[in-house]
Amino acid sequence: MTDDLFTHLPSPLDYAAALLGWFARLGVAGDESTLAEDFAAAVAQLSACELSQLYLLDQATGRLDLAAQYFPERPPSGDGANPATDFKNEQLLQYVLGQSRVLNLIELDSSVYDTGFLPAATLPWQSLLCVPLPGQGKQMSGVLLCASQRAMELAGYGASLVQLGCFVVNQLAMLRRMRRSSGALKVVRSTPVASAYGLIGNSTAMDETCRLIGKVVHSPYTVLLRGETGTGKEVVARAIHAAGPRSNKAFVVQNCAAFPEGLLESELFGYRKGAFTGAERDYAGLFDTAHGGTLLLDEIGDMPLSLQAKLLRVLQEGEIRPLGANTAHKVDVRILAATHRDLTGMVAEGSFREDLYYRLAQFPIELPALRQRDGDVLQLARHFADKACAMLGRAPVGWSSAALDQLSSHSFPGNVRELKCMVERAVLLCDDDVILPTHLLLSSGLAAPAVDATFRQRMERVERVVLIDCLRKNRGNRTRTARELGLARRTLLYRLARLDIPFGDARGEC
The missing domain is CATH 3.30.450.40 (GAF domain)
Incomplete structure (x- = not known):
């Protein structure tokens, strides 16, 4: 030096x-x-x-x-x-x-x-x-x-x-x-460190998710969980329920895409005997089943428009009317919703009710994709491997350095669900108590681009911190910020847009 x-x-x-x-x-x-x-x-x-x-x-x-x-x-x-x-x-x-x-x-x-x-x-x-x-x-x-x-x-x-x-x-x-590992093999048998609420991982993205959970866990607010398929929306919903005041009551999950419209309505609201052909007895719907507890409406973006109006009434009035009933009755249910779809785009298209969207998105939580959770892949992989070994009744397996490197560099388009399935398959294929790259069935050619993406993302996060600090120092004035950083103003504006730094946070613009 x-x-x-x-x-x-x-x-x-x-x-x-x-x-x-x-x-x-x-x-x-x-x-x-x-x-x-x-x-x-x-x-x-x-x-x-x-x-x-x-x-x-x-x-x-x-x-x-x-x-x-x-x-x-x-x-x-x-x-x-x-x-x-x-x-x-x-x-x-x-x-x-x-x-x-x-x-x-x-x-x-x-x-x-x-x-x-x-x-x-x-x-x-x-x-x-x-x-x-x-x-x-x-x-x-x-x-x-x-x-x-x-x-x-x-x-x-x-x-x-x-x-x-x-x-x-x-x-x-x-x-x-x-x-701590010896030789070329990393035999890791310790339980992964879990962040708050039992969620595995301690990346910056997961810290932010846990912070948001902590804000809403003890409140009655409706939570909208958004994120790509496989990011663990149901896992987070269960964590919110388990950490909240309703943890000793029922936690009920309904996938809104799993039933056709008529069946979904009766499944949610229930029905009375004689309401339709085949209704030979009273049936309590999921809102009644979840009374006092939590109901997760998964894939809420697939709920038919006709049911969206009824759901809105439940959210606003706290009451339901089963099919064939003459009167409504009160229910005490905390509703969580989850989707991988762009609900704001669906509102613009007219396929999702705007009033319901704003009621559901009372407290939105955006779950990060696995590729955005630096360092969490290996913790999750070890966690899934330990669970798979326990289920199969075999001794915990170790990991080779090459296998860990492949996991770290893979982009995981299927997110945590893809990783879980991959690890469970690798545990089955592994005969010598050490998971090797061949057990993961990943080609090295697919993994290479993700390394560059991860490095670029890290550099962009550093740049984002520097820009935000300078903006705050100049009270949001982008002209003074550009001058201080020695940039053309249009270059600064481009970088702010590229790094998703909201322009609305700037104050005192000249």
Whole structure:
């Protein structure tokens, strides 16, 4: 690393380019030590600080260790902060870790926080930025600290450094899992880490899904689950029911595409004896069956228009009238709806009622496609493999490195459902307790394009963070944002549209 790397970056555009470059470089680090040390160097360059430190928290013991440090004035093995020291009693670090708060200090000599744990330097430390790093399951995984011997404002670096730090923490976890495996085979027999509500995966996309579930789980709102086929809409619906106040009542599922119109109506609303030929007794519909609990209307986009009006009445009035009945009666049912179809487009075409759409979409949750859930594929694969082994009564299987690589690079157009079927088939085909690429029945030619797509998506997410931060800094003014980034205004507008950053979020446009 050359000294001229640590000069002030001349413009936000250069900063963004440097940030993207570090994401790319850190993403290919081959071992934990190199990754941590390069990350410390990256923080020092990006913040123009003389010191940067990465502390990692041991969830089991509560120990806070110095994992990496960049401090050119002193060799890493010299005096000062010792990587073997437990820093869990340091007030400043514990405040940031415990409160999940960013701490930005200028004029450290007058600060109430003790900074004696920082390495001794020729000049006194004057400025400090300390940020918490969230890890898996939204638990804090560590702390990032950078300090300068100059009085300077460091708060503006917080958002981008947190994004880079979270990326590194996830990479470290991945490398740690790889290190635990021996030889060419990765025999993983541990249960995958489950995020909140029992959902497998801790990617950013799943964290956002769990956050939205947490907002609505204890409310009576109608939830519309949208997403591609196979993304787990019914699984999420069950999680909402199980975590909510109705968990001790019935959870009923009805696929609206599975019945013709006449049968679907009687299935949902029930009927009275003599309502039609063959109605020899009273029949309680699914709304009555789910009384006090939850009813999931799957594939709601396939519900006939005539039934949509009746469903709207249930949502508005909380009452149903069975076929052949003269009076309606009240039901207490929480309705969840799911679809892979574009309901707004169907409203425009007249094939779906607009008033029903707005009533169903009281709280929409968009479920991410599996290709958007970085890192979750391997966790899900191990989970499905363990379940398949338990069902078959056989010992858990391991995974070869090549098989894991194929899973990571496959695009999974069928999403989680495709992955589940693929893994279950592989467990059946596997004879030697190790899943190999041949068991997955994937051709390497199909997997290659997905690697480029994943890398491009990661780079676009970094660019998105930089653009949003700059927009917020300029209070949504795109002209000033373009000027600060050194872009033509039309180029900025194109990038905002390309990255799906809503123009409506901008304020104060000139």
